[in-house]
Amino acid sequence: MLQGRRVLLAVTGGVAAYKSAILARRLVEAGAEVKVILTDSAREFIGAQTFAAITGGQPFTTLFGETSVSPHTDLARWCEVAIVAPATASTIGRVANGISSDLVSATLLTTRSPVLIAPAMHTEMWEHPATQRNINTLERDGYLLIGPASGALAGGDVGIGRVVEPEEIVEAVEAMLSPDDSTLRVLVTAGGTREPLDPVRYLGNRSSGKMGHAIADEAARRGFTVTLVTAADLSALPTVKVVAVETADEMLDAVSGEDADVAIMAAAVADFRPSKSSEGKISRADGLDSIELSPTPDVLASVVARDERPFVVGFAAETEGVERAIEKAVVKKVDLLVYNDVTEPGSGFESNTNRVVLIDGEGQTEPWPMMSKQEVASLLLDRIVGDLAARA
Numbered sequence: 001m002l003q004g005r006r007v008l009l010a011v012t013g014g015v016a017a018y019k020s021a022i023l024a025r026r027l028v029e030a031g032a033e034v035k036v037i038l039t040d041s042a043r044e045f046i047g048a049q050t051f052a053a054i055t056g057g058q059p060f061t062t063l064f065g066e067t068s069v070s071p072h073t074d075l076a077r078w079c080e081v082a083i084v085a086p087a088t089a090s091t092i093g094r095v096a097n098g099i100s101s102d103l104v105s106a107t108l109l110t111t112r113s114p115v116l117i118a119p120a121m122h123t124e125m126w127e128h129p130a131t132q133r134n135i136n137t138l139e140r141d142g143y144l145l146i147g148p149a150s151g152a153l154a155g156g157d158v159g160i161g162r163v164v165e166p167e168e169i170v171e172a173v174e175a176m177l178s179p180d181d182s183t184l185r186v187l188v189t190a191g192g193t194r195e196p197l198d199p200v201r202y203l204g205n206r207s208s209g210k211m212g213h214a215i216a217d218e219a220a221r222r223g224f225t226v227t228l229v230t231a232a233d234l235s236a237l238p239t240v241k242v243v244a245v246e247t248a249d250e251m252l253d254a255v256s257g258e259d260a261d262v263a264i265m266a267a268a269v270a271d272f273r274p275s276k277s278s279e280g281k282i283s284r285a286d287g288l289d290s291i292e293l294s295p296t297p298d299v300l301a302s303v304v305a306r307d308e309r310p311f312v313v314g315f316a317a318e319t320e321g322v323e324r325a326i327e328k329a330v331v332k333k334v335d336l337l338v339y340n341d342v343t344e345p346g347s348g349f350e351s352n353t354n355r356v357v358l359i360d361g362e363g364q365t366e367p368w369p370m371m372s373k374q375e376v377a378s379l380l381l382d383r384i385v386g387d388l389a390a391r392a
């Protein structure tokens with residue numbers, strides 16, 4: 001519920017602006033205090049009086065000339081969350097590029113509160129490289145994106161670009177404002193560890209770290225306190241505490257030093273390392289008949305064994321089917337296990353998409369469709385938050 005929560009709804013100029021009247025209505029029904037900004041173009045599609053009647057307050061429409069001297073700073077500081085729905089390519093472009101030339105963009109560039117952006121436009125516009133570049137920038141800057149969905153578009157077209165339904169947006173806002181958000185400590189591991197053979201060579205694996213980084217960024221966008229222990233050379237949002245490691249031993253050390261309510265162990269930790277690591281580079285002339293291997297520490301097991309055990313999510317990248325992963329979920333005593341078959345195209349290492357099966361601690365399976373790693377991260381966090389709420 002959103003009882004008493006201060007929600008700013010920015011409506012920009014697309015046909016889907018009519019749906020934002022329903023969104024405003026749903027927010028008010030959920031108990032939120034709602035203020036609305038309409039761009040000039042939005043008012044070509046829907047009247048201010050509609051929102052005034054729904055929210056009980058006149059919408060804000062201009063940077064200058066309204067009752068407040070500085071409406072953008074007032075609104076930016078007032079809101080606990082801001083929604084842009086529908087978000088046009090034009091507004092997305094302004095915000096992504098720091099252009100604060102109207103009340104919506106000026107407010108979004110001023111607010112420190114989380115912002116949810118629901119794009120809506122024709123497929124061609126959505127897929128244009130400029131739009132995609134701007135969307136990527138917004139995601140990197142910590143904005144939360146929802147949609148667009150696929151389906152019927154204005155003018156009888158069909159494709160991706162539909163604004164998501166008002167009810168879905170309300171659910172996302174509820175998740176963003178969940179009272180536990182700022183206190184939930186999320187520990188994420190990512191990347192493949194590298195176990196040295198000599199100063200030049202290592203035993204490694206093909207994990208890119210993209211899945212773990214996507215989870216850490218998504219958790220940060222939701223306002224969680226996030227620590228990312230990573231063996232991958234990828235960026236993370238500025239609010240994520242990043243601990244860079246290389247080997248399984250270093251990962252164990254870093255993880256041991258972090259208290260957490262939720263531990264999401266997405267790293268591919270090497271199971272074995274060379275028993276001896278040479279101080280100097282091993283030369284071809286010296287020869288090397290074999291490499292003796294020793295097992296590495298089990299980082300996941302160390303977290304499961306904690307006295308104050310967090311909610312633990314393991315990852316299993318397998319090649320032999322889901323049965324082994326089901327066994328692993330039960331034996332390792334995790335709360336959830338995310339399984340993926342890394343031999344499947346578009347799934348697993350290095351890819352931007354993933355098709356996973358979620359397995360719970362009892363071995364019950366839930367296959368998810370192929371999605372971007374970001375979508376998997378988002379759904380996984382929804383599921384974790386839901387499971388924690390059910391326990392509470």
Ligand SMILES: Cc1cc2nc3c(=O)[nH]c(=O)nc-3n(C[C@H](O)[C@H](O)[C@H](O)COP(=O)(O)O)c2cc1C
Nearest residue numbers: 012013014015039041042088089090091120121122
């Ligand atoms: C009939 C019509 C429908 C439009 N629908 C969209 C839309 O769905 N998404 C979009 O990005 N732009 C759409 N536009 C273009 C925007 O209205 C235009 O780019 C405008 O400058 C956006 O301004 P704003 O972002 O300040 O609201 C539409 C324009 C017209 C004439």
